[in-house]
Amino acid sequence: MAGNIKVGVLALQGAVREHIQILDKLGVEAVAVKRKEQLVDVDGLIIPGGESTTIGKLLRQYDLQAPILEFHAKGKPIFGTCAGLIIIAKHITENNEPHLPLLNVTVQRNAFGRQVDSFEADLPIKDVAEDFQAVFIRAPLITEVGADVEVLSTVKDQVVAVKQENLLGISFHPELTDDTRLHAYFLNMVKKAIEKHQ
Amino acid sequence: MTQTGTDRVKRGMAEMQKGGVIMDVVNAEQAKIAEEAGAVAVMALERVPSDIRAAGGVARMADLKIVEEVLKAVSIPVMAKARIGHFVEARLLESMGVDYIDESEVLTPADEVYHIDKSTFTVPFVCGARNLGEALRRIGEGASMIRTKGEPGTGNIVEAVRHMRMMQSQIRKVTGMSRDELMTEAKELGAPYELLLQIHQTGKLPVVNFAAGGVATPADAALMMHLGSDGVFVGSGIFKSSNPAKFAKAIVEATTHYEDFALIAQLSKDLGSPMTGIEISKLEAHERMQERGW
Numbered sequence: 001m002a003g004n005i006k007v008g009v010l011a012l013q014g015a016v017r018e019h020i021q022i023l024d025k026l027g028v029e030a031v032a033v034k035r036k037e038q039l040v041d042v043d044g045l046i047i048p049g050g051e052s053t054t055i056g057k058l059l060r061q062y063d064l065q066a067p068i069l070e071f072h073a074k075g076k077p078i079f080g081t082c083a084g085l086i087i088i089a090k091h092i093t094e095n096n097e098p099h100l101p102l103l104n105v106t107v108q109r110n111a112f113g114r115q116v117d118s119f120e121a122d123l124p125i126k127d128v129a130e131d132f133q134a135v136f137i138r139a140p141l142i143t144e145v146g147a148d149v150e151v152l153s154t155v156k157d158q159v160v161a162v163k164q165e166n167l168l169g170i171s172f173h174p175e176l177t178d179d180t181r182l183h184a185y186f187l188n189m190v191k192k193a194i195e196k197h198q
Numbered sequence: 199m200t201q202t203g204t205d206r207v208k209r210g211m212a213e214m215q216k217g218g219v220i221m222d223v224v225n226a227e228q229a230k231i232a233e234e235a236g237a238v239a240v241m242a243l244e245r246v247p248s249d250i251r252a253a254g255g256v257a258r259m260a261d262l263k264i265v266e267e268v269l270k271a272v273s274i275p276v277m278a279k280a281r282i283g284h285f286v287e288a289r290l291l292e293s294m295g296v297d298y299i300d301e302s303e304v305l306t307p308a309d310e311v312y313h314i315d316k317s318t319f320t321v322p323f324v325c326g327a328r329n330l331g332e333a334l335r336r337i338g339e340g341a342s343m344i345r346t347k348g349e350p351g352t353g354n355i356v357e358a359v360r361h362m363r364m365m366q367s368q369i370r371k372v373t374g375m376s377r378d379e380l381m382t383e384a385k386e387l388g389a390p391y392e393l394l395l396q397i398h399q400t401g402k403l404p405v406v407n408f409a410a411g412g413v414a415t416p417a418d419a420a421l422m423m424h425l426g427s428d429g430v431f432v433g434s435g436i437f438k439s440s441n442p443a444k445f446a447k448a449i450v451e452a453t454t455h456y457e458d459f460a461l462i463a464q465l466s467k468d469l470g471s472p473m474t475g476i477e478i479s480k481l482e483a484h485e486r487m488q489e490r491g492w
Contacts, residue, residue: 113295138211
């Protein structure tokens with residue numbers, strides 16, 4: 001589908017393989033990013049689901065914070081799913097220190113409860129799908145959104161998907177289904193960013 | 199409409215643990231050390247396996263006060279062990295909000311014939327296996343995650359290596375078979391045919407497969423990742439070492455960067471001493487926990 005686009009998946013911990021499989025399916029070259037040098041030649045970055053505390057610690061241990069903030073400053077898109085959303089949020093409730101303060105929202109970790117409360121639901125997502133099968137696992141919620149943030153989807157009246165310029169953040173796991181539409185939406189953001197900078 | 203406890207939700211939870219380390223802890227203080235070191239989950243226990251081995255007698259589900267204490271202490275997922283076949287212990291853990299239950303051979307089995315019907319629970323289960331047949335029987339009963347049994351509480355990686363190599367080689371064999379050979383293979387492995395067919399088509403287990411039972415050093419963790427583990431459980435290896443915080447952190451890093459040998463070498467320097475190990479041949483047959491479960 002998309003010629004020379006290269007998308008990185010932050011591969012410190014979590015559902016890395018599933019994102020790479022979906023990118024493969026969409027005909028895009030995917031790179032598992034473990035070190036900052038690998039950020040240089042990717043056009044967009046996905047931060048996957050996993051344990052946000054673990055991913056956050058490893059980000060710091062391997063000096064990945066500044067290089068990813070720089071990556072964003074260059075206008076390259078970032079897509080965070082579940083733990084990835086927590087990682088890119090500007091504010092995290094309960095005084096948790098933010099990891100990559102980019103997306104102008106406040107998130108609450110494990111907002112739906114423990115694992116027994118994890119669920120799946122069919123959701124409409126603005127500009128993406130009417131019936132996206134969304135899998136929520138110990139998922140975070142977006143409790144506050146900044147003025148520059150567009151809400152793409154809600155469940156039980158709570159915000160679970162947002163977009164802000166080159167940032168896409170969602171509470172659930174599109175990588176756990178065969179549905180490629182959210183990834184295709186993100187690739188469009190990547191394509192537009194490339195065109196803009198040419 | 200929303201649905202809880204589906205296969206996708208239960209198996210997905212384990213998918214999120216991939217590339218991570220799950221650590222055994224016996225109190226809130228240890229749970230915090232594990233979380234601080236970057237563990238993706240903790241397993242709340244009354245005693246770590248090497249102490250269970252030393253204590254002898256009947257090992258049961260942990261005192262629920264310990265489980266509660268650990269649930270309150272950390273924000274990462276909390277797992278706990280129930281005895282094989284003891285579905286009431288499992289229901290109690292589920293009612294307390296434990297995120298994953300390990301139906302574990304480390305505890306004394308409550309049923310010598312049947313495992314728990316895990317498909318009837320909302321909470322997901324992990325179970326140990328030594329080979330593909332055992333793994334698929336557990337998945338057939340509803341397990342959402344598999345781990346090697348290894349030989350718990352020994353600090354000896356040899357059994358976990360044996361079990362992981364066995365499973366990977368059996369998966370390769372099934373993948374390469376022709377379809378008409380599968381039913382006989384299912385019969386020989388004692389595995390559900392439909393699950394075997396699924397492996398034949400996808401080339402992998404339908405759930406995440408972790409290493410467990412004997413991981414004691416960062417190099418052990420990296421070894422298991424190279425052999426195809428999706429992540430690592432460390433039982434006695436952390437809190438029976440001379441410097442648990444340092445060991446925990448080093449094992450987490452070695453699991454993430456298992457291909458970076460220079461980094462693992464660096465991590466392994468001056469770590470202090472790992473837990474004292476046990477040579478497997480020194481164990482009497484009845485002391486081998488891996489023989490529990492069927």
